[in-house]
Amino acid sequence: MALNPYDTPRGRLRARAEATRRQFLLLMGGLASLGAVIFGGFESVKFLFPAATTEAPLKFKTDFTFTDLTGGVAGGKAKAGAQVRSITADRVTVVLDDAGIYAVFLVCTHLGCTPNYVTDVVSGSGVDPAVAEARGMRAGAEKIPNGWACPCHGSRYFIDSTNFYGPAPRPMDWVDIAVAPDGYFVIDRGNIVAYRQAGDTTAPAWRLLVDTQKNNGKTLGV
Numbered sequence: 001m002a003l004n005p006y007d008t009p010r011g012r013l014r015a016r017a018e019a020t021r022r023q024f025l026l027l028m029g030g031l032a033s034l035g036a037v038i039f040g041g042f043e044s045v046k047f048l049f050p051a052a053t054t055e056a057p058l059k060f061k062t063d064f065t066f067t068d069l070t071g072g073v074a075g076g077k078a079k080a081g082a083q084v085r086s087i088t089a090d091r092v093t094v095v096l097d098d099a100g101i102y103a104v105f106l107v108c109t110h111l112g113c114t115p116n117y118v119t120d121v122v123s124g125s126g127v128d129p130a131v132a133e134a135r136g137m138r139a140g141a142e143k144i145p146n147g148w149a150c151p152c153h154g155s156r157y158f159i160d161s162t163n164f165y166g167p168a169p170r171p172m173d174w175v176d177i178a179v180a181p182d183g184y185f186v187i188d189r190g191n192i193v194a195y196r197q198a199g200d201t202t203a204p205a206w207r208l209l210v211d212t213q214k215n216n217g218k219t220l221g222v
C-alpha cells in the first residue's frame with residue numbers, strides 16, 4: 001500500500017479536483033477585480049463629462065406677449081378683461097384677473113398629473129358655482145366657475161388653484177412670471193411665489209401688475 005495518499009488513483013483524482021477548484025476561485029477573483037476596475041473607470045469618465053439633461057429648463061418664454069394677453073393697458077387696467085392662457089406642454093396656466101397676472105404650475109398635488117383648465121369646475125362636485133366664482137377676482141360679467149380638473153383621479157382646483165374636491169391634499173403652486181424686454185413673458189417654474197400647505201385656502205395676493213409690469217412682491221408661504 002502506498003504511503004503517499006496521492007499515489008492512489010482516488011488521491012490523484014482528489015488532487016486534480018482541488019487544483020480545479022483553486023483555478024476556479026482565482027478566475028472568479030480576477031473577474032471581480034476586472035469588473036471593479038471597469039465600473040470605477042466608467043464612473044470616473046462619466047464624472048468628467050456630465051450628461052446633458054433631456055428635461056426642459058425650468059425657465060421659459062411664452063409665445064404670447066404682455067400686449068397679446070392684456071390687449072393693452074388703459075387707466076392702469078388691462079383692456080382685455082379677465083384672460084386665461086394654458087401652456088399645457090410646459091404645465092403652466094397664465095391668469096389675468098382684476099388684480100393682475102399670475103402663473104399656476106400645473107402639477108397636481110396628489111400624484112403629479114397635469115390638471116386641465118375647465119370652465120365648469122364644480123360640475124358634478126356638489127359645490128355651488130358661486131363658490132368657484134368667488135375665488136377669482138373678476139368683474140361681474142366675467143365671473144365663471146373656472147379652474148382645473150385633474151384627469152387622473154378627479155381632483156378639482158378653483159381658479160386661484162385652491163383644491164376643493166378629490167384626493168389632492170393641497171393647492172397647486174404659483175410660480176414667478178415677468179415681462180422680458182421684448183414684451184414676452186418669462187416664467188420661472190423653479191421660483192415658487194405662492195406655496196400653501198394642506199387645508200390652506202388663502203387666496204394668494206401675488207400679482208404681476210399690469211400698470212408697472214413689476215410684481216407686487218406679495219409671496220405666500222415661501
Ligand code: FES
Pocket residue numbers: 108109110111112113150151152153154155166167168
Ligand atoms: S394625480 Fe391628480 S388627482 Fe391624482
